[in-house]
Amino acid sequence: MTTVRGKSKFAYGAVVAMAVTGIGVLPAHAAPTPAKAPQQQSAVPTTNATTKAAASRSYTYLSFKINRKDTSNSRLSLVYVQVINPDKVRTYTVKTWRAGSGTGSTNSCLKNRGVLPSGDYKIRSFEAHKDGGPHGIHGLAWYVGEHTCKPHGTNRDALFVHSEMLPNGKPGRSEPYRWDGNSDYKSNGCIKLKPSDARDLAGFRSTYPHPGKLYVS
Template sequence: MTTRKSRIMLCTAAAALSGGLMAVPQAQAQSTALPAAGPSTGHTSARAASGNYSYLEFKKGSNPQNSRLYFVYVQASNPDHPHSHTLGSWRAGSGNGSKNTCASNAGWLPNGSYSIKAFSPHHNGGPHGVNGIAWYLGDHRCHSGHWRTDLFVHSEMLPSGRAGSSEPYRWDGDSDYKSNGCIKLKPSDIRALRNLQASYPNPHTLYVH
């Protein structure tokens, strides 16, 4: 990564121990049609009340800049027979190329489960931070016991969500999948993720493995 790029990769790290990966909820696939996504008003709360829920899953690939992020919706009104649906799948990067999950400002995310603490459609982290559509993951331990801190799912854009004319507000291509540990998606993909969240229960958990 170039010096110009490295200055905009926000997600700081201080290392971490995650015990091992917590299991992703087990859900059986179903052949029936998935209920269509409707308007977000009242839609999410009604589904949550029925026992349905959503989560995010980050599956690491052989290349830290070419992994996958998934949005999974689970119909769990009958807890004995839940049915899962992968509604979105996008290329995602994490880290600057290092697979050392304890490498501060370099390694990809440690394995484990993350509580999604907040969502912001207009995060304003300034010229050295996260901007625009973002999910805040907080901190996490890696295998050494140290903490990786200030972790997000984000892209590169203005706080308004529009493309900027210069770094760190403009997506230039594959090199922008690099970060200091955060999960990064290109702008069109993070907008697609936001739109799914608007029509289905808010995901409260991210599973990384």
């Protein structure tokens, strides 16, 4: 029997085998399972949840474009901003209606006569059956608060988007609660729609998010 430095080949092999076993070397077929597999399984519901959360942030707003040549023939639009996911947003106009503001003057600093001042407004409330008292606003009404005009700084207050009707939505017997034609698009500064268009705008509240802002330009 051949020896290696005083020990037999068998004895030397046994020592090597014990040393290898002692340091915990595993056979190739016993490699550990990758730890990322459970994370990959949860990735799909996480993405869906993110998309749903983004979609819930979709919103609408009102846009009033002033016709400087004839303020009673301006345009009011309902605009929808659809957030499909954080990286994909679509904006489109749902519908546009004729609307008026003021008695014809483009000077937004003229109280009770001038057009609505340009700028951003918060839609503070909506009433389906507003009763503004004698000579007040009745029926469908979106309250947009007040705004300071430029350059004179006149504060225009009690501003609404409204029409001419009774609190129950029916036409009155005479002005200012009966719509007689295009002359009724004129106002003291509020945005006015004809009754059927005001009802049309209000009807979208059941299928779209309620508008929270009004942008006038």
